[in-house]
Amino acid sequence: MNFVVLTIFPEMFIPFWEHGIIKRAVDRSKISASTVNIRDFAEGRHHTTDDRPYGGGCGMVMKPEPLAASIRAVKKKQPCSRTVLLTPQGRVFNQKIARTLALSEGLIFVCGRYEGVDERICDSFIDDEISIGDYVLTGGEVAAMVIIDAVTRLIPGVLGGADSAEKDSFSEDLLEHAHYTRPRTFEGTEVPEVLLSGNHKEIEKWRLEMSLIRTFLKRPDLLKNRPVNTQEMEILEKWCLDIRK
Numbered sequence: 001m002n003f004v005v006l007t008i009f010p011e012m013f014i015p016f017w018e019h020g021i022i023k024r025a026v027d028r029s030k031i032s033a034s035t036v037n038i039r040d041f042a043e044g045r046h047h048t049t050d051d052r053p054y055g056g057g058c059g060m061v062m063k064p065e066p067l068a069a070s071i072r073a074v075k076k077k078q079p080c081s082r083t084v085l086l087t088p089q090g091r092v093f094n095q096k097i098a099r100t101l102a103l104s105e106g107l108i109f110v111c112g113r114y115e116g117v118d119e120r121i122c123d124s125f126i127d128d129e130i131s132i133g134d135y136v137l138t139g140g141e142v143a144a145m146v147i148i149d150a151v152t153r154l155i156p157g158v159l160g161g162a163d164s165a166e167k168d169s170f171s172e173d174l175l176e177h178a179h180y181t182r183p184r185t186f187e188g189t190e191v192p193e194v195l196l197s198g199n200h201k202e203i204e205k206w207r208l209e210m211s212l213i214r215t216f217l218k219r220p221d222l223l224k225n226r227p228v229n230t231q232e233m234e235i236l237e238k239w240c241l242d243i244r245k
């Protein structure tokens with residue numbers, strides 16, 4: 001998977017590539033990650049990347065030529081990569097979209113600044129418009145980092161145990177069960193007995209139960225469009241009885 005980020009602030013990504021799972025994925029060539037400075041493709045003495053909006057109004061708009069030239073330059077080297085524009089107007093990112101993006105040959109992220117990018121770029125150079133949520137950021141860079149982070153961990157071989165990504169709560173559309181580690185008693189509070197039992201069947205059952213109930217209580221919307229199997233239904237009924245009693 002090749003990640004290329006088009007931005008006027010490439011230095012924002014230097015620390016981003018240098019830590020944790022992303023650094024390990026780069027070091028082990030599971031991903032390649034680089035930035036391209038849009039400013040390098042801007043003409044003129046000042047390499048201007050923005051200009052005043054037609055129709056007037058406050059703020060500036062990203063000029064189409066530097067964006068077009070930088071996207072073309074990357075597409076020439078990676079013709080199979082998808083171009084993604086991070087924008088508040090995009091489809092809202094989630095684990096399902098992360099899984100789809102992880103199947104791509106490569107991803108080219110276009111990070112807008114100022115008031116946004118010239119519409120002619122969106123029409124002719126962008127494959128996917130993605131938003132990381134319904135809020136406004138000063139630029140697309142942080143949104144690109146969120147997507148790169150979520151996609152990288154789904155690439156085979158990136159996470160430790162093969163099943164760690166598959167076992168993700170969101171891979172079953174459930175919230176994660178509670179996690180515990182040593183000490184066994186922390187400030188007077190014990191770890192649930194079942195987790196100390198070594199009975200893996202019981203522990204798996206407890207974890208599914210916790211994920212289900214936690215999802216039911218915190219994010220019932222996730223259960224709305226998710227088929228619940230008989231075992232899960234029994235768990236929900238059992239708990240609902242307890243809750244109602």
Ligand SMILES: NC(=O)c1ccc(NCc2ccccc2N2CCOCC2)nc1
Pocket residue numbers: 086087088111112113114115116117130131132133134135136137138139140143
């Ligand atoms: N939710 C998100 O994924 C998200 C992504 C980007 C982003 N900003 C960069 C941007 C990119 C494209 C168009 C407009 C803008 N904006 C520039 C600043 O002004 C508002 C519009 N904000 C939020």
